[in-house]
Amino acid sequence: MENKYDVAGIEEIEPGKWKIVSVKGKEVGIYNRNGSYYALRNVCPHQQAELCKGVVTGTNLPSKPHEYIFGMEEGVVTCPWHGWEFSIETGKSLFDPEGCRVKTYSVKVENERIVVYA
Numbered sequence: 001m002e003n004k005y006d007v008a009g010i011e012e013i014e015p016g017k018w019k020i021v022s023v024k025g026k027e028v029g030i031y032n033r034n035g036s037y038y039a040l041r042n043v044c045p046h047q048q049a050e051l052c053k054g055v056v057t058g059t060n061l062p063s064k065p066h067e068y069i070f071g072m073e074e075g076v077v078t079c080p081w082h083g084w085e086f087s088i089e090t091g092k093s094l095f096d097p098e099g100c101r102v103k104t105y106s107v108k109v110e111n112e113r114i115v116v117y118a
């Protein structure tokens with residue numbers, strides 16, 4: 001059964017920003033992407049680096065040769081150790097979405113507070 005954890009006020013995490021909080025004794029990164037909130041475990045599935053200390057950016061989308069299309073702005077976190085990239089919204093890695101992912105949590109806004117279900 002999931003419990004709910006009040007982790008921050010909505011004013012504490014502006015769009016494009018994030019904050020690392022504690023949920024059930026584990027570190028979790030809370031991300032605000034365009035006004036929607038997402039939660040990722042602060043552990044990279046590669047070699048357990050603190051993933052949520054990585055930069056948030058976008059990425060080059062699949063495209064034709066010699067064509068560069070940038071997308072997913074503020075939707076990708078890059079691990080600070082070896083650069084693996086993960087979708088903030090799904091926790092899935094960009095290079096192997098079905099085989100490699102970081103744990104995600106359900107997040108809701110209740111009474112102007114950000115609440116994580118874990």
Ligand code: FES
Nearest residue numbers: 044046047079082
């Ligand atoms: S520990 Fe994250 S990419 Fe290696």
